[in-house]
Amino acid sequence: MKVKYNIDILSASPLRVNKRRVPRAMADSAKMKKPDVKLVLLGDMNVGKTSLLHRYMERKFKETVSTVGGAFFLKQWGPYNISIWDTAGREQFHGLGSMYCRGASAIILTYDVTSWQSLVELEERFLSLTDTASEDCIFAIVGNKADLTDPKALEAGPEEAGLEEAEPSERPPSTAVPSARKQVQREDAMTLYGRVLRYKLQDEQSSQPAERMCFETSAKTGYNVDLLFETIFDMVLPSILKKRSENDTRTVDLEECRDAKRSRAGCCS
Numbered sequence: 717m718k719v720k721y722n723i724d725i726l727s728a729s730p731l732r733v734n735k736r737r738v739p740r741a742m743a744d745s746a747k748m749k750k751p752d753v754k755l756v757l758l759g760d761m762n763v764g765k766t767s768l769l770h771r772y773m774e775r776k777f778k779e780t781v782s783t784v785g786g787a788f789f790l791k792q793w794g795p796y797n798i799s800i801w802d803t804a805g806r807e808q809f810h811g812l813g814s815m816y817c818r819g820a821s822a823i824i825l826t827y828d829v830t831s832w833q834s835l836v837e838l839e840e841r842f843l844s845l846t847d848t849a850s851e852d853c854i855f856a857i858v859g860n861k862a863d864l865t866d867p868k869a870l871e872a873g874p875e876e877a878g879l880e881e882a883e884p885s886e887r888p889p890s891t892a893v894p895s896a897r898k899q900v901q902r903e904d905a906m907t908l909y910g911r912v913l914r915y916k917l918q919d920e921q922s923s924q925p926a927e928r929m930c931f932e933t934s935a936k937t938g939y940n941v942d943l944l945f946e947t948i949f950d951m952v953l954p955s956i957l958k959k960r961s962e963n964d965t966r967t968v969d970l971e972e973c974r975d976a977k978r979s980r981a982g983c984c985s
């Protein structure tokens with residue numbers, strides 16, 4: 717299995733640490749902590765999971781190849797590190813899905829708005845993979861490729877589309893019309909969200925409402941992509957804080973133990 721590791725917080729410029737010059741990449745990886753929380757993208761092949769991640773992390777829509785196994789990105793969100801796992805939608809990698817979901821705090825179930833089957837697959841093929849996720853895992857249902865069906869998504873602003881520096885002539889004409897038939901309405905995704913909560917035995921009253929957790933996005937134009945990831949990051953903060961406080965109570969300060977030992981030794985000798 718080939719796994720690509722894409723870590724966005726590394727850079728190559730030098731940094732002074734302990735009076736010795738070391739490459740920033742080394743210094744950063746030395747201080748790089750274990751991710752505080754894990755987010756996973758699941759969904760059928762071709763729905764645009766990798767493209768959504770490229771759009772969010774690299775601010776670009778670029779050519780993709782069908783993912784092999786999975787790929788891992790690390791996002792620094794304030795003082796926290798969030799690992800985001802891109803998984804392969806191809807049937808042959810299906811067995812790996814539950815491994816990637818292990819301990820996940822948020823799962824993005826992704827479909828293509830022009831493919832009814834891609835929504836059906838989420839329930840039939842992918843939902844059971846989330847059994848290994850954290851008990852209080854948050855779910856989002858995301859209909860990608862909205863630019864193909866929705867003029868609003870097609871005409872997302874130049875900043876969202878990553879076209880800040882493009883010449884006006886390179887920008888898509890604002891009169892462009894959607895080119896495909898929408899097969900999945902947002903209401904269909906919201907109904908699926910309800911079924912996901914019931915499958916996970918999560919109480920609908922105390923869970924996030926479907927209107928908040930069902931998104932339509934376009935990795936191509938950037939429509940709603942930042943909104944998707946940043947809404948989820950905000951929602952997993954409580955789970956990060958809980959984990960950190962659990963870890964703090966379990967942490968033993970080895971330096972303090974050594975000092976205590978030394979002073980005991982001093983007293984008896």
Ligand SMILES: Nc1nc2c(ncn2[C@@H]2O[C@H](COP(=O)(O)OP(=O)(O)OP(=O)(O)O)[C@@H](O)[C@H]2O)c(=O)[nH]1
Binds near residue numbers: 779784863
């Ligand atoms: N029009 C349009 N095309 C998109 C969008 N997102 C992805 N695509 C295209 O859809 C195809 C599949 O995109 P990927 O991101 O590779 O899909 P994936 O879900 O990662 O697929 P697997 O890795 O095989 O599971 C590519 O040709 C993309 O260019 C989008 O928002 N709009």
Ligand SMILES: [Mg+2]
Binds near residue numbers: 765767783802
């Ligand atoms: Mg992919």
